[in-house]
Amino acid sequence: MSKEKSIKILAATPEGQQFDRKSFLIDAKNLAPIVVAFANADGGDVVIGVEDDGRITGVNQNQKHLNELLRVPFDYCIPSVNADVKFIDCNDFTGNPNRVLVMHIPQSPDLHTNQADEAFYRVGDKSKKLNFEQRMQLFYAKGKRYFEDAPVFDATIADINLDLVQAYCKKIGYTKKPETFLRTNRNFIQKFDGTEKISGAAILLFGKDPQKFFPRARIRIVRFEGDEERFGREMNVVKDIEFKGTLLEMTKSSLDFIATQIKEYTFLGSDANFRTTPQYPKFCWTELIVNAVVHRDYSIMGTDIIVKIFDNHLIVESPGILPGMVRLNNIRQIHFSRNPKIAQFMHDYELVKEFGEGVDRMFREMEAAGNPAPEYRQYDFMLKATLISSHSEKSNDNKEDYKGGQTGGQTGGQTGGQTNTDNTIVVLQAIVNDPYITRIKLSELTGIAPSAVQKHINKLKKQGIIKRNGGDFGGHWEILEKK
Structure with missing residues (x-):
């Protein structure tokens, strides 16, 4: 040039x-x-x-x-x-x-x-x-000092649940007393001028009431109806739940809850067998939540980790800027632990599965599932990660193959707004689950009118997917192999 x-x-x-x-x-x-x-x-x-x-x-x-x-x-x-x-x-x-x-x-x-x-x-x-607070947050983010090591004002060993420490010691094979572990490992307890000081990591991992000292060390999950967040009279919040406790407790509880909110899509294969695929690979949304807990900036006291679940995307907002030398353009390759003691603890409990490789694997699994790549955005001391589902687009493009359903594969009573083809698959799923089911029972189970149920049955028969063996009473349905 x-x-x-x-x-x-x-x-x-x-x-x-x-x-x-x-x-x-x-x-x-x-x-x-x-x-x-x-x-x-x-x-x-x-x-x-x-x-x-x-x-x-x-x-x-x-x-x-x-x-x-x-x-x-x-x-x-x-x-x-x-x-x-x-x-x-x-x-x-x-x-x-x-x-x-x-x-x-x-x-x-x-x-x-x-x-x-x-x-x-x-x-x-x-x-x-x-300002001073932001400067300290940047100081911690660069790893020049770890906030998790800072002593917690007014905390004593009486604020530690020693049963949790004992359980962790057993997990890692430490055979001495839990008090000894705290005083001799990872600076969980240090002495300053002859006084014992309890670290932030000790309170967050083993505290009887961590939110007493870190009120916003929580995970808040908000479930919205639709694909966007609306306010005022159009507010579309379906669920708004906060999870508290130790980091391990609230992580596990939040993951269990999110599992109930992730949609599954069931499609009928050419062999007349059903295949079920989740809206997002489990590893991906688990990785986002665990990363938020492990790498959030706990020196930022004014906000929670927030998970926003929409019909077609999921957002995790975590307080803090990207740590160390990690940036948006190298997030798949560069790893840096803002809270290394918390990271090790979660790794020992098998929630952090791959040190330094989880984000890259998340990108690969989203691609393999046919979804767009995860999106990361850095705002003013807040990191926002988004998973986007392409399954709703697939459902619109090929309704013969896909059916949106709630986690657990339930089919009864969830037919509002479904297409005719969707309801045909609902009827077929019910028949697969119970070959002896009657038309009346099908109507009760699926919420579809008996006359409509018969139309779906006739369609499945015409397509050579099912046939009836025996009469209306005492007979049963047979799923046929498609040629």
């Missing part, structure tokens, strides 16, 4: 998450927050010598000021940012030879501040100044 074309691209590129443009007149102290914000977030490029309106003014006007700008990553950022600097020769807007400065800022594992000890984070096209 020619230098002229490169300059034109830099002048026209919109500012965003990883790109900013500044005039050469910018003060070094004002450039530092931008460099810090890029380093603390995803990295990026700062182009200096191009005005907001795209005019190329260059950087050759004042060598002393240029030297001051070049010092910014090293002398104005704490710790220093390892920036890569290059110049691109060009002609400025007056037609004179000049240069543009491109400063590449790499994503950093450290938390950086300016000389005034202010931390910034890149959000869209803005360099956002972080």
